[in-house]
Amino acid sequence: MFSQTVEYALRAVVFLAERAPDAGTTDEISLATQVPKPYLSKVLQNLGRNGIVRSQRGIGGGVTLVKSPQDLTILEVVNAVEPLQRIAVCPLGLKSHGKNLCPLHKRMDDALAAMEASFRSTTLAELLAEPTSSHPLCDGPKLPSRKNGDAPAVH
Amino acid sequence: MFSQTVEYALRAVVFLAERAPDAGTTDEISLATQVPKPYLSKVLQNLGRNGIVRSQRGIGGGVTLVKSPQDLTILEVVNAVEPLQRIAVCPLGLKSHGKNLCPLHKRMDDALAAMEASFRSTTLAELLAEPTSSHPLCDGPKLPSRKNGDAPAVH
Numbered sequence: 001m002f003s004q005t006v007e008y009a010l011r012a013v014v015f016l017a018e019r020a021p022d023a024g025t026t027d028e029i030s031l032a033t034q035v036p037k038p039y040l041s042k043v044l045q046n047l048g049r050n051g052i053v054r055s056q057r058g059i060g061g062g063v064t065l066v067k068s069p070q071d072l073t074i075l076e077v078v079n080a081v082e083p084l085q086r087i088a089v090c091p092l093g094l095k096s097h098g099k100n101l102c103p104l105h106k107r108m109d110d111a112l113a114a115m116e117a118s119f120r121s122t123t124l125a126e127l128l129a130e131p132t133s134s135h136p137l138c139d140g141p142k143l144p145s146r147k148n149g150d151a152p153a154v155h
Numbered sequence: 156m157f158s159q160t161v162e163y164a165l166r167a168v169v170f171l172a173e174r175a176p177d178a179g180t181t182d183e184i185s186l187a188t189q190v191p192k193p194y195l196s197k198v199l200q201n202l203g204r205n206g207i208v209r210s211q212r213g214i215g216g217g218v219t220l221v222k223s224p225q226d227l228t229i230l231e232v233v234n235a236v237e238p239l240q241r242i243a244v245c246p247l248g249l250k251s252h253g254k255n256l257c258p259l260h261k262r263m264d265d266a267l268a269a270m271e272a273s274f275r276s277t278t279l280a281e282l283l284a285e286p287t288s289s290h291p292l293c294d295g296p297k298l299p300s301r302k303n304g305d306a307p308a309v310h
Contacts (some may be wrong), residue, residue: 001156001267001270002263003241007246010259010263011247011259012260015276034247034248035249055169055306056289065275074259074262085156086287089254090289091162091164092188092292093189094289094292096289100287100289101289102287102289102290102291102292103281103282103287103289104166104169104229104289104291105271106283106287107229107277107282109158109273110272110273111273111274112156114266114269114270114273115156115266115269118262118265118266118269119262121267122262126258127258127259127262128258130258132257132258132261133201134245134249134251134255134256134257134258135248135254135257136257136258136259137247137257151191151264
């Protein structure tokens with residue numbers, strides 16, 4: 001149901017949210033998210049074009065989130081790479097239906113609306129703050145290095 | 156979010172549910188559902204392989220639903236053509252996660268679970284019985300002919 005592009009974009013943004021406000025390099029993101037670099041570069045370009053990340057070249061450069069993790073929702077990331085398309089009008093183009101969806105398309109759109117609402121109500125900061133034994137992207141040696149050389153918390 | 160194959164399969168099954176227990180020909184289904192015949196044939200083959208419809212050749216033949224509309228759910232139709240894939244284990248293959256999803260994948264799977272539950276709880280008969288001004292597939296001249304020559308109800 002979720003494309004690989006959506007999955008990869010979310011992983012990259014989760015990584016950057018952990019790093020925020022610091023930048024991450026493509027190498028670091030690729031390593032932590034297990035996304036192949038060429039694919040990752042395309043995903044990051046896409047996220048850049050849609051205002052989710054910005055890139056800075058040179059020493060000390062890298063990729064950063066445009067918004068703070070407190071203000072960035074899952075939905076914004078999903079919509080940046082593959083907009084969650086609601087069913088706004090009858091897919092058959094039936095004139096008598098129009099925006100008045102039939103029960104079939106209404107059920108399908110209701111499911112999409114619920115997903116949209118769930119993703120809109122969750123920020124990246126909330127994801128990272130959630131008490132869990134499975135911290136996003138964290139698996140011992142693959143854990144990205146922290147600011148100030150802090151040891152990662154035990155998850 | 157929903158592929159064209161899923162959309163087309165659901166339209167075809169809605170048509171056949173209206174016809175049930177009578178059969179519909181591919182020409183009739185194609186006309187009513189606005190699905191091109193070659194694509195429709197593939198979708199019907201897929202639905203046939205997965206036990207949703209059966210086909211009978213010859214005079215009086217056609218395509219019928221295997222189950223009654225009262226017993227057939229939207230989820231069964233979706234899963235027959237493009238299984239709704241839940242996130243069962245960590246997509247990154249992190250050993251420390253396994254079936255214990257991180258908050259990101261938990262949110263994504265929760266959304267899929269809600270969709271699955273909604274589709275599992277809705278039968279084709281319920282869709283067709285729902286009071287609405289937009290009856291599935293119905294738009295005047297495209298309405299499939301009814302059994303016994305009944306005039307279609309005014310929707």
